[in-house]
Amino acid sequence: MAFQKKFRHMKTASINKPVFLIGYMGAGKTTLGQILANRLGSAFLDLDRYIEKQEGKSISRIFADSGETAFRRIESKALRSISKLEGIIVATGGGCPCFADNMDYMNACGYTIYLRWEARELAERLQADRKNERPLLAGLDATALSDFVVQGLSKREASYHQAQFCVSGTESEMLRQMTQELQKAASNTVGTMVANGEHQKL
Numbered sequence: 279m280a281f282q283k284k285f286r287h288m289k290t291a292s293i294n295k296p297v298f299l300i301g302y303m304g305a306g307k308t309t310l311g312q313i314l315a316n317r318l319g320s321a322f323l324d325l326d327r328y329i330e331k332q333e334g335k336s337i338s339r340i341f342a343d344s345g346e347t348a349f350r351r352i353e354s355k356a357l358r359s360i361s362k363l364e365g366i367i368v369a370t371g372g373g374c375p376c377f378a379d380n381m382d383y384m385n386a387c388g389y390t391i392y393l394r395w396e397a398r399e400l401a402e403r404l405q406a407d408r409k410n411e412r413p414l415l416a417g418l419d420a421t422a423l424s425d426f427v428v429q430g431l432s433k434r435e436a437s438y439h440q441a442q443f444c445v446s447g448t449e450s451e452m453l454r455q456m457t458q459e460l461q462k463a464a465s466n467t468v469g470t471m472v473a474n475g476e477h478q479k480l
Contacts, residue, residue, distance in 0.1 A: 294364035296388035304404040305393040307369035315367040324369045338413040350377045376437040392441035401427045
């Protein structure tokens with residue numbers, strides 16, 4: 279994307295805590311996560327794709343074969359497994375922060391960033407991205423899609439707002455905000471460690 283080039287010259291502090299991107303489907307967690315990881319020189323991982331690789335089947339097939347309760351157990355276990363990887367940028371599934379104690383866990387062990395869009399904007403983004411059809415949206419026309427997003431976001435937004443950082447605006451503005459917030463967090467933590475006689479990186 280064109281806006282990726284705008285951030286190549288920026289300096290950022292080294293990070294070795296995982297960064298979890300959260301938000302509703304269509305928020306851009308994977309797209310922006312990959313760009314952010316490239317900017318920070320970090321690894322990137324999409325939690326849903328990781329689960330699919332580990333389980334040997336698609337998310338929709340796991341739901342169909344085992345149900346949502348079983349999937350959420352798998353998801354929580356996978357989350358805890360990948361969170362041990364230092365400095366990794368993780369795009370979580372839209373429901374991940376809303377189940378078990380996943381949100382508390384992510385806040386405790388890493389940085390959490392909510393990619394915030396209005397329901398109308400999310401519906402428009404999902405409508406424009408029909409080529410990457412999502413099982414939950416199959417067969418929905420524009421009106422039904424909009425209603426689905428409004429209802430879904432209203433149920434999940436309270437969990438999303440527990441994130442340590444919230445970014446909004448255009449994708450380029452979100453990327454700038456994420457880079458700046460992580461840079462400040464890394465610098466503050468490193469400063470505290472040095473003051474305490476420690477010399478670890480964040």
